[in-house]
Amino acid sequence: MKMSxxxxxxxxxxxxxEKVKNTWLEMKRNKTSYLFIAPxxxxxxxxxxxxxxxxALLSFTSFNSIQPPKFVGLLNFKIxxxxxxxxxxxxxxxxxxxxIFVGPIGYAMQFLLAWLINQLPKKFKxxxxxxxxxxxxxxxxxxxxxxxxxxxxxxxGYLNNLLINLxxxxxxxxxxxxPDYLLGIMIFVTIWGSMGVGFLSLFAGLQNVDATLYEAGKxxxxxxxxxxxWYITLPSMKPQMLFAAVMSIVGSLNAGQIxxxxxxxxxxxxxxxxLIQNHIExxxxxxxxxGYATALTFMLLIAAYAVTKITWFFLGTKExx
Amino acid sequence: MRIRLRAKKLNRLxxxxxxxxxxxxxxxxxxxxxIVFIINNAFKPLSELFMFPPEFFxxxxxxxxxxxxISTMSDSLVPFSRYxxxxxxxxxxxxxxxxxxxxxxxxxxxKGNFPGKDMLFKLIVxxxxxxxxxxxxxxxxxISKLGLINTYAALILPQLALPVGxxxxxxxxxxLPKELLEAAKIDGASTWTTFYKIVIPNVxxxxxxxxxxxxxxxWMDSDSSALYMISEAKKTLPYFVTTLTSGLTNSVANQxxxxxxxxxxxxxxxxxxxIMQKSIMETMVNSGIK
Numbered sequence: 001m002k003m004s005x006x007x008x009x010x011x012x013x014x015x016x017x018e019k020v021k022n023t024w025l026e027m028k029r030n031k032t033s034y035l036f037i038a039p040x041x042x043x044x045x046x047x048x049x050x051x052x053x054x055x056a057l058l059s060f061t062s063f064n065s066i067q068p069p070k071f072v073g074l075l076n077f078k079i080x081x082x083x084x085x086x087x088x089x090x091x092x093x094x095x096x097x098x099x100i101f102v103g104p105i106g107y108a109m110q111f112l113l114a115w116l117i118n119q120l121p122k123k124f125k126x127x128x129x130x131x132x133x134x135x136x137x138x139x140x141x142x143x144x145x146x147x148x149x150x151x152x153x154x155x156x157g158y159l160n161n162l163l164i165n166l167x168x169x170x171x172x173x174x175x176x177x178x179p180d181y182l183l184g185i186m187i188f189v190t191i192w193g194s195m196g197v198g199f200l201s202l203f204a205g206l207q208n209v210d211a212t213l214y215e216a217g218k219x220x221x222x223x224x225x226x227x228x229x230w231y232i233t234l235p236s237m238k239p240q241m242l243f244a245a246v247m248s249i250v251g252s253l254n255a256g257q258i259x260x261x262x263x264x265x266x267x268x269x270x271x272x273x274x275l276i277q278n279h280i281e282x283x284x285x286x287x288x289x290x291g292y293a294t295a296l297t298f299m300l301l302i303a304a305y306a307v308t309k310i311t312w313f314f315l316g317t318k319e320x321x
Numbered sequence: 322m323r324i325r326l327r328a329k330k331l332n333r334l335x336x337x338x339x340x341x342x343x344x345x346x347x348x349x350x351x352x353x354x355x356i357v358f359i360i361n362n363a364f365k366p367l368s369e370l371f372m373f374p375p376e377f378f379x380x381x382x383x384x385x386x387x388x389x390x391i392s393t394m395s396d397s398l399v400p401f402s403r404y405x406x407x408x409x410x411x412x413x414x415x416x417x418x419x420x421x422x423x424x425x426x427x428x429x430x431x432k433g434n435f436p437g438k439d440m441l442f443k444l445i446v447x448x449x450x451x452x453x454x455x456x457x458x459x460x461x462x463x464i465s466k467l468g469l470i471n472t473y474a475a476l477i478l479p480q481l482a483l484p485v486g487x488x489x490x491x492x493x494x495x496x497l498p499k500e501l502l503e504a505a506k507i508d509g510a511s512t513w514t515t516f517y518k519i520v521i522p523n524v525x526x527x528x529x530x531x532x533x534x535x536x537x538x539x540w541m542d543s544d545s546s547a548l549y550m551i552s553e554a555k556k557t558l559p560y561f562v563t564t565l566t567s568g569l570t571n572s573v574a575n576q577x578x579x580x581x582x583x584x585x586x587x588x589x590x591x592x593x594x595x596i597m598q599k600s601i602m603e604t605m606v607n608s609g610i611k
Contacts, residue, residue, distance in 0.1 A: 023436050032512045033433035039418075040426035041441070043482040046467075048448050051459035058459065065462075113348060116341050124342075126598065131349035134356060137590045139541035141562050145583045146355040149362070149576055158358075161374050192352065197485070197534065197605070204605035225337075239609020246449050246610065247485075253452040257544075277454060284458040293458050300455055308450050317611045 052301065059295035064288050076295035087296075090271035091279045094183060098275055101187040102252045103307070106194050107245060113195065114203040115229065129203055136196035144261045147189050151175040151262070176262045179272035185262060186273050190255045198247030205240030209233055242315040249307055253277075253300075276300050359587070362580035363387070370577050386577035387585075399553045401561070408558040411473060412539045415480045419535040420528055423486035428516050430487065431494035432502060442491075445484045446610060453479065457548070464549055475549035476557065480539050486531040492607040493527035494520065529597055530604035537590055559586060 027034070059076055061069035080087060117128045135142075150158045153174035160172040175181050209232065217232045234241070256277025260266045266282060268274050276296060284293035362370070364382035391401050429435070430442050453460065460479065469475040497520065505515045521528070546560035565579040594601070 026436050030433060030435035033429040033435040033438075036425040036429035036433070036512075036516075037441070040422040040481070040487060043422065043478060044445070044448070044484065046463060047453075047460060047479040047482040048451055048456070048484070049444075050463055051456040052451060054459040054462060055456055113345070116345050119338070119341055120345070128345055128349055129602075130595065130598065131352050133594070134591065135352050137537050137541075137594060138356060138587055139537075139559070139590075141541060141543060141559050141583055141586060142355065142359065144563065145576075145579050146359055150355070150358065156371075156373060156375050158375055158377065165374070192355075195352070197608075200601060201605045201608040204602050205609065207602075208606045237609070239611045240605075242610040243608045249450050250452045253450070254454045256454055280458065290458060290462075297456060297458060301451065304450055304455065305447075308447070 055294045055297045055301065058291055059298040061291045062289075063291040063294075065290055069291065072291065076292050077299075079292065080295060080299070086267075086271060086274070087279060091274050091276055094272075094274055095276045097183060098187060098190075099252055102190045102194065102255065103248060106191045106252075107198075107248045109191065110195055110199045110244065110248070111202055111241070114199060114206055115233075117203065118206040119225075129200070132195045133199060135193045136199075138193065140257065140261060143189060143193065143258065147185075148176065148262060148264075151185060153177060176264075177269050179270040182259060182263060182268060182273040186258045189262070190252070190258055194248070194251045194255075196247065196251065198244030198251070201240045201247070202237070202244045205237035206233065209236045238315050238317060242311065245311045245315060246308060249304060249311070253304060356587070359580050359583055362576060363584040365577060365580075367577065386581040390578050390581050399556075403554055404556060404558045404561040407473075407555060408540065411476045411557055412536060414473075415477045415539045416532055416535045418477070418481050419483050419486055420532055422481055423483060423531055424490050424521065424524070424528055425516070426487045427490035427494055428520055431491045431497075432520075445487055448484045449488060454544075457544070461548055470549055471551040471555060473555065476542075476545050479545070480535070480542075483531075483535060483538070486535060489531055489534075489604055489608055490524060490527045492609070493524050493604060496607060497523055526600040527604045527607075530601045533593055533597055533601065536593065540590060541586065558582075562586060 058069060060071060060073060062072045062075070063069035113132055117125055117132070120128065138146075152158075152160075153176070154160070154172055157172060157175070159175065160169070163169045164172070173181070175185060213232050213236060214228060217228060222228050222231060256275050259268045259273025259275060260278055263269055263273060266278055266286070268278065277300075280293050280296045280300070283289045283296065358377065361377065361379040363386055364384075365379045366381055366383045366385055369376065369380060430438060430445075464470060464475050464479070469478070501519060501523070502515060505519050510518070541559055543557070543559035543563045546556040547563070550556045550560075562579060562582045565575050565582060
């Protein structure tokens with residue numbers, strides 16, 4: 001208590017200086033570590049961090065890529081919420097529906113399939129994992145080749161031909177051109193191709209649950225598969241589930257082109273398959289309204305970040321675990 | 322383990338096993354049907370491609386589509402072999418550099434203890450979700466500001482920022498016992514020697530997995546060529562395939578050629594995965610985010 005305010009401040013600044021000095025020494029001692037992360041970090045900063053921050057900054061400007069960006073405050077966001085009727089009427093509802101199906105429902109399917117495969121006798125496991133995983137390595141190129149042909153609009157289209165033969169429809173339907181079907185087809189095809197790294201991680205996690213836990217569970221009175229799943233399997237593979245969930249989010253962000261790929265046009269017919277990514281490209285690469293396009297990007301990133309945070313909340317490992 | 326086996330037997334008796342197999346078989350068939358379709362289409366002669374009603378399976382397989390793909394393209398401005406060559410160059414350089422960059426970074430994050438480590442690694446984990454597609458516009462601006470438009474560097478460098486690569490290898494390295502590295506230190510090995518003589522051989526599996534992931538993303542990537550490349554002669558094979566298929570919505574004309582091209586793109590991917598499946602699964606065990 002005897003110490004005056006001034007002395008206190010001097011002491012504090014001394015401690016701070018000492019700390020900075022220590023950190024600096026620590027950094028010097030670890031310079032090999034920095035050397036080791038440098039190549040990756042440089043690419044990471046240039047191609048991921050800088051684009052994200054640029055998007056954040058440009059979203060407050062009006063920018064057409066020729067003249068320098070002009071600061072406009074919140075104008076882009078005001079336009080977004082009040083004047084962009086396509087966004088409000090089609091893009092957001094579509095993106096929302098698409099995200100719900102491809103995200104949570106697709107993720108649940110990934111888990112269910114991994115879980116079912118894990119119940120199989122060992123010799124079948126590999127085969128089924130391979131069959132389910134294969135579409136994800138087929139890539140976007142496959143989508144435009146196979147699915148467009150299978151869904152093609154005339155009698156030569158395979159789906160049309162099949163349904164006409166079965167007597168379900170009487171004349172061919174232009175599946176990918178039709179506002180009624182496009183979004184559904186997009187969801188189906190995306191889920192088809194989404195059983196990738198996340199699915200493998202879930203499967204690996206399932207296989208690796210400590211077997212003694214199941215034995216202990218038996219003793220504690222666990223009666224059936226479902227109880228086992230809920231009380232033992234799920235809690236012990238949270239980390240893999242979180243990784244798979246993050247991969248799911250990335251997957252649905254990446255799938256934004258699918259409507260354009262299937263229908264062959266941007267905007268998609270009647271905006272039926274217009275997702276936020278297509279809207280961004282429409283403004284960014286077609287109309288060159290980059291300020292507005294990056295404002296949309298910024299909102300998308302914030303939404304993705306929020307979703308990740310929520311997932312983290314449910315699946316993240318808490319401090320006490 | 323024994324209890325699990327018994328539980329499984331009980332299940333089978335209850336019929337759950339059969340039910341399970343049927344459900345999974347349905348999913349597996351839906352999953353691979355399009356791929357079977359592509360394989361069949363690639364070998365269909367023109368007459369079968371235009372046949373009505375359309376047949377799913379090929380009757381008289383021919384190599385005609387592959388020949389067409391290679392010969393007609395060699396007459397055009399940019400021959401097929403050129404796209405193929407570009408793809409090989411871009412993919413092999415990207416994969417090699419990705420592996421080196423990711424494993425060195427993973428090593429520092431796993432075994433190093435430098436100021437800022439936790440913060441930087443958290444940043445990498447968060448960025449797992451920032452797909453390139455989400456920031457395509459600003460990424461384009463960055464690449465054009467750096468003057469990389471129309472150079473191979475624009476196809477390669479952005480691919481090297483593969484957070485999931487660093488993440489997977491780091492998680493795998495975390496499993497290595499401390500004693501291993503300490504023993505090396507006592508023997509007087511430098512950090513670099515420890516890294517490539519002791520750590521790398523022990524995380525080969527994870528490195529293999531990252532190689533495959535990198536290969537898959539780069540080999541199948543058509544967007545980069547479409548966005549960053551101007552001259553046709555520098556674009557890659559997947560881009561070329563999309564030009565074949567872009568008019569496909571209502572025509573069968575290019576189906577044979579595009580099916581054979583897609584098959585050529587897909588096969589290497591598939592074969593590598595089939596061979597490496599076991600090591601991928603072992604890596605994925607450690608993929609969890611804690």
